[in-house]
Amino acid sequence: MTLRLVKPQPGHVEEWRRWRADPVSRRVMQLPGGDLDKWAKRLALALSDLSDRSGESYRWIGEVEGTPVGSVSFHFVDWNHLACEIGYVIAPERRGMGLGRQMVASGLDLGFAGGLERIMAFICTDNAASIRLVEDLGFRREGLLRRHAVIEGERRDHYLHALLKEEWRPAVPRS
Numbered sequence: 001m002t003l004r005l006v007k008p009q010p011g012h013v014e015e016w017r018r019w020r021a022d023p024v025s026r027r028v029m030q031l032p033g034g035d036l037d038k039w040a041k042r043l044a045l046a047l048s049d050l051s052d053r054s055g056e057s058y059r060w061i062g063e064v065e066g067t068p069v070g071s072v073s074f075h076f077v078d079w080n081h082l083a084c085e086i087g088y089v090i091a092p093e094r095r096g097m098g099l100g101r102q103m104v105a106s107g108l109d110l111g112f113a114g115g116l117e118r119i120m121a122f123i124c125t126d127n128a129a130s131i132r133l134v135e136d137l138g139f140r141r142e143g144l145l146r147r148h149a150v151i152e153g154e155r156r157d158h159y160l161h162a163l164l165k166e167e168w169r170p171a172v173p174r175s
């Protein structure tokens with residue numbers, strides 16, 4: 001199964017919201033509020049071209065044979081320090097098949113080729129799949145952020161993981 005990253009389109013909004021609203025995602029990431037219109041605006045706000053350094057948020061949709069299966073994004077992009085946070089989600093019915101790893105690896109390829117030098121992941125300490133995914137791609141755990149963010153009304157501990165450009169070895173897809 002080969003996954004490719006494409007620029008988000010208005011037609012991706014409902015799927016994207018569905019992936020983010022599923023019970024597993026809600027347990028590990030804060031679910032933004034608002035109706036579909038608001039989600040559409042949020043999707044439209046993110047850029048996809050890293051040569052345009054006017055943005056703080058960049059997003060791509062992962063597609064397999066033309067079907068959207070996930071989203072990978074960079075947030076709080078600081079072009080002075082060439083650093084950002086990464087976020088990602090895979091459609092619930094497509095998880096555990098290697099697509100998350102492929103999609104995040106493709107995002108890292110773009111990010112480092114686009115000039116970023118430090119990419120961070122903030123992960124709930126009980127999100128085993130996400131921790132496994134980033135550590136498998138070479139991220140190092142740099143610390144424990146106690147009660148870092150509020151998810152479903154509860155302050156949750158997070159790990160901070162980061163990958164530096166010089167540590168990145170483009171991954172060989174496994175699926």
Ligand SMILES: CC(C)(COP(=O)(O)OP(=O)(O)OC[C@H]1O[C@@H](n2cnc3c(N)ncnc32)[C@H](O)[C@@H]1OP(=O)(O)O)[C@@H](O)C(=O)NCCC(=O)NCCS
Binds near residue numbers: 090091096122133
């Ligand atoms: C995290 C997520 C993107 C992973 O995507 P995926 O397609 O399921 O992951 P992959 O199939 O590529 O697997 C990646 C690694 O995680 C492991 N893994 C997958 N699901 C797992 C689970 N439920 N528990 C423990 N490990 C798991 C896989 O075995 C694989 O490790 P390996 O390569 O050493 O075998 C997906 O589970 C998801 O969308 N979760 C909800 C949203 C989320 O957590 N986003 C990240 C917030 S920080």
